[in-house]
Amino acid sequence: MVHRYGKDVFRFARSQLPSSQDAEDVFQETFRTLFERGRSFIDEADAKRWLFATASNHCKHFYRTAKRKGATPLDPTDPVKWVRGKTTMTIYQGEPYYDSYHDVWDEVNKLSPAPREAMYLYYVEDYSIDEIAEITHSNPTAVRVRLHRARRKLKLAMQERRINGSGTISPGNAFD
Structure with missing residues (x-):
């Protein structure tokens, strides 16, 4: 085991x-x-x-x-790298941009524990909504809401990265 x-x-x-x-x-x-x-x-x-x-x-x-x-449970300066070196291409205003999973997961690590857990189980471990609900002892609607809110926060964060020029991320529809 x-x-x-x-x-x-x-x-x-x-x-x-x-x-x-x-x-x-x-x-x-x-x-x-x-x-x-x-x-x-x-x-x-x-x-x-x-x-x-x-x-x-x-x-x-x-x-x-x-x-x-009284401890701080997560240090955002020490992000976990779940996926390294992979990229995806999206089209933003007619131009291709390459989204780095590294940048996306840096933003995921800034989420609170419940949405981060749902994102990890859904996207990395490939569990369904119902399976995540069973694992986390919550109901499927709560898992859907966590994923929806996490995607919305990620989309805004990635758009801000693009606007500020702090990454090579386009807002695209990667999180829609």
């Missing part, structure tokens, strides 16, 4: 938490919980969903604990 899903669970935890050490703690707690409960699964998809749900719960516990301790 650890060999099969360990990297995915760690990457998910790292996308939600401020440091690799915190992500390692969540990784260990997630698999400790699995081994302590001796849980069996119907299929691999069920196992992966359970692992993400458990990791999500441990991340939320981290934020609750950090809030009580």
Whole structure:
């Protein structure tokens, strides 16, 4: 189980938490919980969903604990790079522009935890709205709203980057 899903669970935890050490703690707690409960699964998809749900719960516990301790849960100057080196082309005012996933995920990292979690599970792990709702213990409508609001914020942020010249991003319809 650890060999099969360990990297995915760690990457998910790292996308939600401020440091690799915190992500390692969540990784260990997630698999400790699995081994302590001796849980069996119907299929691999069920196992992966359970692992993400458990990791999500441990991340939320981290934020609750950090809030009580007065810690800052996410350092925006230390962004997680989920996808590196890929680009997409969009057309903006008749001219092609290349959108860097690196720039997009830098903006995703600035979102609050719930929308960032939904974006990661939807776009990186390729889960459906219903599966994300099951993993995050929320309803599908809430997940849709989180994704919609996150896309809207990202679209505005990317437009601002383009206007300010701080990136090679076009507003295009990448987030419509």
